Amino acid sequence: MQQVVTLAVARCRELGLRRTKALEELLATLVEAERPMTLAELSASPRLTELCDKATVYRLLQRLTEHGILRRLGLHERAAYFTLLQPGKHSDYLICTGCGKIEAIKAPCPVHELEDEIREKTRYRGLYHELEFFGICPRCA
């Protein structure tokens, strides 16, 4: 866990980003949450709310996404969700359209073959995918 944060910070340093408190806490928050989070959620989270301005979180998210440390996802209500990219890791998500709960799916992702096929046929560069399942969770139903 802490290991993952340390590694991510190191990657940031290599990319020329400065090691600031806001950067560390942002990454730690995302790692701890174990799920994608929005700007609003992050900015209001315990580690960040007192520490820095929302605009700072916003710009951090931009910077980290540009540098490939984070990825921005659509997920729920078309809000921007951010998640830490970990080499070799991929998640699909299950989202309750009632309460907005988001959880990562543990089952293996069945689309890598199709992704390869598309990569070859279409010659798109930097291809990746997002797979989301939507429904009403038992609690909302």
Add this chain to the structure above:
Amino acid sequence: MQQVVTLAVARCRELGLRRTKALEELLATLVEAERPMTLAELSASPRLTELCDKATVYRLLQRLTEHGILRRLGLHERAAYFTLLQPGKHSDYLICTGCGKIEAIKAPCPVHELEDEIREKTRYRGLYHELEFFGICPRCA
């Protein structure tokens, strides 16, 4: 094509919606485009731009989505894209993150089995999925 529009209008009528020019043209536009469209795109499209206000298109999209005639997708830059739901039809999409081009993928969708598995295990109601591939198209690269 015209057939699909007629059918969709009929479904709307059955649901108690009134047959207005705006409704017909909106559905026709969506069917002709053969791809999901945003509120802005729809409102600015030839068939609708002169015909009705953006707020009307907005409210039509809301109503049609609530009634299950349309579905709202995430796709690109977290804008809301709308697509006509046709019973038995499902599309996955390939999106260029450079120019925003969106195309439906013709290959069969490989996630239905996983969807069934999730439906059973989690007891979510009304489960469906979205699968998007993102990359840079040859023209943008």
Add this chain to the structure above:
DNA sequence: GTAATTGCAAATACTTTGCCACGTA
């Protein structure tokens, strides 16, 4: 005639940016 639908304009809700101060390297 009645209730759904629409236009226009105003109100939200976020996202994004400018500018100067600050802190890391």
Add this chain to the structure above:
DNA sequence: TACGTGGCAAAGTATTTGCAATTAC
């Protein structure tokens, strides 16, 4: 010291709503 970062507040953008007028049925 220099340049990436951060705070605060303003600007921008798209979505959403109120209300009176209109239209489908």
